Amino acid sequence: MYKCSLERMSDKIKTFSTYGDAGHGGITRYSLSEEAIMARNEFKKRMEAIGAIIEVDDVANMYATLPGTDPTAKRIVMASHCDSVKNGGNYDGILGVMSAMEVLETVAEQQIPHKHPLTAMIWTNEEGSLYPPAMMVSGIVCYDYLPEDIRGKFKYEDMMASKSILDPTKTFGQALDASGFKGDKKYRLNPDQYEYMFETHIEQGPILEDAGNDIGVVDCVLGMFNYRVKFYGQAAHAGTFPMAKRKDALFASAQALCYIHEEIDKLNHPELVYTTGEIVCHPCVHTVIPDFVDFSIDARHEDPKVLEKVLAIVKSCEDREWAGCKCVVEKAWNRDTVYWNKKLVGYVEEAATEAGIKHQFIHSGAGHDAQFASYMLPTTMIFVQSKDGLSHCEPEYSTPEHCTEGATVMLNAVLKADAE
Amino acid sequence: MYKCSLERMSDKIKTFSTYGDAGHGGITRYSLSEEAIMARNEFKKRMEAIGAIIEVDDVANMYATLPGTDPTAKRIVMASHCDSVKNGGNYDGILGVMSAMEVLETVAEQQIPHKHPLTAMIWTNEEGSLYPPAMMVSGIVCYDYLPEDIRGKFKYEDMMASKSILDPTKTFGQALDASGFKGDKKYRLNPDQYEYMFETHIEQGPILEDAGNDIGVVDCVLGMFNYRVKFYGQAAHAGTFPMAKRKDALFASAQALCYIHEEIDKLNHPELVYTTGEIVCHPCVHTVIPDFVDFSIDARHEDPKVLEKVLAIVKSCEDREWAGCKCVVEKAWNRDTVYWNKKLVGYVEEAATEAGIKHQFIHSGAGHDAQFASYMLPTTMIFVQSKDGLSHCEPEYSTPEHCTEGATVMLNAVLKADAE
Numbered sequence: 001m002y003k004c005s006l007e008r009m010s011d012k013i014k015t016f017s018t019y020g021d022a023g024h025g026g027i028t029r030y031s032l033s034e035e036a037i038m039a040r041n042e043f044k045k046r047m048e049a050i051g052a053i054i055e056v057d058d059v060a061n062m063y064a065t066l067p068g069t070d071p072t073a074k075r076i077v078m079a080s081h082c083d084s085v086k087n088g089g090n091y092d093g094i095l096g097v098m099s100a101m102e103v104l105e106t107v108a109e110q111q112i113p114h115k116h117p118l119t120a121m122i123w124t125n126e127e128g129s130l131y132p133p134a135m136m137v138s139g140i141v142c143y144d145y146l147p148e149d150i151r152g153k154f155k156y157e158d159m160m161a162s163k164s165i166l167d168p169t170k171t172f173g174q175a176l177d178a179s180g181f182k183g184d185k186k187y188r189l190n191p192d193q194y195e196y197m198f199e200t201h202i203e204q205g206p207i208l209e210d211a212g213n214d215i216g217v218v219d220c221v222l223g224m225f226n227y228r229v230k231f232y233g234q235a236a237h238a239g240t241f242p243m244a245k246r247k248d249a250l251f252a253s254a255q256a257l258c259y260i261h262e263e264i265d266k267l268n269h270p271e272l273v274y275t276t277g278e279i280v281c282h283p284c285v286h287t288v289i290p291d292f293v294d295f296s297i298d299a300r301h302e303d304p305k306v307l308e309k310v311l312a313i314v315k316s317c318e319d320r321e322w323a324g325c326k327c328v329v330e331k332a333w334n335r336d337t338v339y340w341n342k343k344l345v346g347y348v349e350e351a352a353t354e355a356g357i358k359h360q361f362i363h364s365g366a367g368h369d370a371q372f373a374s375y376m377l378p379t380t381m382i383f384v385q386s387k388d389g390l391s392h393c394e395p396e397y398s399t400p401e402h403c404t405e406g407a408t409v410m411l412n413a414v415l416k417a418d419a420e
Numbered sequence: 421m422y423k424c425s426l427e428r429m430s431d432k433i434k435t436f437s438t439y440g441d442a443g444h445g446g447i448t449r450y451s452l453s454e455e456a457i458m459a460r461n462e463f464k465k466r467m468e469a470i471g472a473i474i475e476v477d478d479v480a481n482m483y484a485t486l487p488g489t490d491p492t493a494k495r496i497v498m499a500s501h502c503d504s505v506k507n508g509g510n511y512d513g514i515l516g517v518m519s520a521m522e523v524l525e526t527v528a529e530q531q532i533p534h535k536h537p538l539t540a541m542i543w544t545n546e547e548g549s550l551y552p553p554a555m556m557v558s559g560i561v562c563y564d565y566l567p568e569d570i571r572g573k574f575k576y577e578d579m580m581a582s583k584s585i586l587d588p589t590k591t592f593g594q595a596l597d598a599s600g601f602k603g604d605k606k607y608r609l610n611p612d613q614y615e616y617m618f619e620t621h622i623e624q625g626p627i628l629e630d631a632g633n634d635i636g637v638v639d640c641v642l643g644m645f646n647y648r649v650k651f652y653g654q655a656a657h658a659g660t661f662p663m664a665k666r667k668d669a670l671f672a673s674a675q676a677l678c679y680i681h682e683e684i685d686k687l688n689h690p691e692l693v694y695t696t697g698e699i700v701c702h703p704c705v706h707t708v709i710p711d712f713v714d715f716s717i718d719a720r721h722e723d724p725k726v727l728e729k730v731l732a733i734v735k736s737c738e739d740r741e742w743a744g745c746k747c748v749v750e751k752a753w754n755r756d757t758v759y760w761n762k763k764l765v766g767y768v769e770e771a772a773t774e775a776g777i778k779h780q781f782i783h784s785g786a787g788h789d790a791q792f793a794s795y796m797l798p799t800t801m802i803f804v805q806s807k808d809g810l811s812h813c814e815p816e817y818s819t820p821e822h823c824t825e826g827a828t829v830m831l832n833a834v835l836k837a838d839a840e
Contacts, residue, residue, distance in 0.1 A: 205656075237809075238720075239642065240784070240809070241626070241785075242690075243690075243694075248695070250696055250699060253674070257670075257674040258678050270662075273663055274663075277708045277709060279704065284699065285698060286698040287718060289695055289697060290697060295670075298658050365659030389665070390656060392708060
């Protein structure tokens with residue numbers, strides 16, 4: 001049982017938090033931005049310092065590899081991303097990169113014997129905050145292995161043409177060309193050279209904290225659907241149009257949202273989560289009755305039968321009367337539950353138990369690059385407790401102790417995989 | 421009893437509809453835009469053709485005056501605006517200008533005797549679509565006469581500094597300087613030179629059409645309030661945060677909106693109108709539980725006691741529990757019911773009766789420049805039937821016959837005022 005270094009991990013957290021520091025505790029570090037390049041250079045510097053070989057593929061993914069003793073053994077990769085959302089925190093994504101670095105640094109410092117080459121990896125553009133979509137580059141790299149309905153959204157040419165949300169004259173392809181990090185396609189993660197993938201990530205929820213556990217042994221990424229619920233009414237002047245003749249699309253949507261909550265709550269599935277995060281209202285002027293409203297509904301649960309029941313409720317909105325408005329329910333996308341490799345999940349659980357770290361099994365509600373990688377390689381994830389369950393915001397926080405425990409669990413799980 | 425010309429009115433409607441033609445039946449004609457200047461030049465050309473004197477004040481209001489026979493008599497002004505909302509129709513505002521032109525043209529053509537000088541006027545920037553607020557320039561001109569709480573929003577310096585919603589580097593003051601229509605302050609509408617004001621406008625509601633009446637004799641502009649209802653929750657990841665711990669500001673707002681509708685409907689005031697037209701959601705991302713939602717609530721009724729009861733319901737949202745979110749209700753603005761001058765309302769009613777035009781008394785739910793003018797001069801309005809009650813949209817329509825009837829009623833009402 002080996003242990004990672006709290007001191008070295010704390011130093012990394014402190015250092016990486018300066019790259020994109022937004023001035024009030026968090027960061028904005030869009031993929032391939034100047035700030036992200038500072039983080040990439042820090043990764044390169046620290047990995048070269050322990051003798052790792054650096055490779056960069058054609059979509060700017062970075063790989064730092066320590067050779068193993070068996071020249072025929074494939075690499076074991078530990079990967080996450082270094083980009084953030086706007087005004088994000090210092091842990092989402094970068095913790096997985098720092099944990100992978102910490103594993104390699106510990107292996108190098110303690111001269112831990114290993115057969116397989118061990119690789120720490122940075123995925124490009126996981127958040128998709130500047131150039132949508134999220135998980136863009138794992139979508140490109142794992143393209144041939146993805147289910148067809150997912151694959152269609154990650155065509156290389158489309159991804160290169162993805163426009164900056166801040167400046168539509170700029171594309172992801174141009175940012176890639178200008179980054180200095182466009183390497184060789186032959187270095188892309190692939191199943192011929194790589195055996196397994198591990199990803200450490202913050203939990204992004206309060207389950208571990210509430211249970212008093214430090215580490216989550218992740219078993220799956222929850223299945224989900226994302227639909228749009230649309231209401232078509234009639235615009236008219238707020239001051240002159242009688243109530244009885246109105247077709248108010250916003251009032252219709254408020255009624256439907258309350259109905260959806262009431263009906264779904266009756267299903268009584270405590271592990272189900274569902275969210276309306278986005279609403280579009282037209283024309284959105286205080287003196288005009290809205291003629292169009294469109295809201296999102298995102299639902300997640302391990303069991304597809306539960307999701308089916310939830311979807312039936314959402315779809316039933318089409319058959320009901322909402323303030324004189326027509327309702328149309330449209331699928332945006334969905335995914336089935338993705339289970340991690342059982343053997344690797346077992347290694348993580350054993351490693352946590354042997355290290356005496358408080359842990360539990362947990363599902364991932366959010367998507368991660370590991371999810372796409374899992375269609376190509378045996379893959380698993382480790383979660384680190386998130387304070388108050390907060391993420392994608394500046395107060396996002398995990399203690400240095402928990403972060404170091406996460407790296408220790410990954411190190412020992414990787415060594416179990418190495419020892420097969 | 422004099423009659424206006426259907427042919428001439430139809431020609432004006434057709435001509436003005438080309439200035440800002442958006443290509444599918446409506447117009448976009450922002451105040452002081454190239455399109456609005458074309459409309460102003462058309463006004464000038466036609467008014468000069470009948471011998472009217474053209475004056476322009478320092479805030480680009482245009483006045484075309486036919487002298488009367490009594491050199492001591494003050495002017496009677498007929499006024500409206502030629503600017504539109506984005507993708508508006510061919511009647512809102514401009515109908516009042518065309519009706520005023522039509523009255524002067526009829527007076528000139530039929531050599532109708534009149535003691536008072538008669539003025540057709542264009543108000544600048546009534547819609548405030550490009551440079552907010554609405555009714556900006558009547559606010560400036562009538563400033564000294566307005567109630568203090570309204571006046572504060574129309575300070576000259578603030579209005580000149582109003583930024584374009586399309587290009588925040590441009591101000592209304594700059595647009596005014598560049599327009600070629602910045603004249604002399606001495607020409608502003610004022611009670612020393614002007615006796616009465618009339619404004620003809622489309623109804624913007626379905627009341628006349630439903631009742632089978634062509635013309636509305638407007639008696640008041642309804643009192644109203646506009647409040648913001650705000651919900652403060654907690655952002656968290658849609659996929660990872662348990663339902664029981666959420667503080668979802670959007671669900672809170674949907675519940676509150678349904679509550680407000682239920683409670684207000686219990687008051688059972690059929691003439692009351694209330695609207696939530698605007699909603700702001702933060703961060704408005706489909707994978708994030710919203711932490712802030714803010715919606716508008718606009719309510720209008722003649723009787724302030726009814727509005728008080730409605731406001732009490734809206735304010736009671738602060739005392740209730742909404743999905744774990746705090747609710748704050750804030751006043752944006754309000755106005756008391758503004759009654760038109762009874763004598764002028766009587767002239768309009770008599771004129772319609774004498775012309776055999778189907779008419780009824782009606783309230784105005786919307787605000788108009790006439791409302792601010794009424795604090796300075798005796799003022800009244802005439803409504804023309806709106807097809808389907810639609811306005812501020814491209815299908816906005818009134819028949820040429822009804823438009824001409826509106827001008828005929830205004831002409832004869834003005835002549836009654838002239839004959840006092």
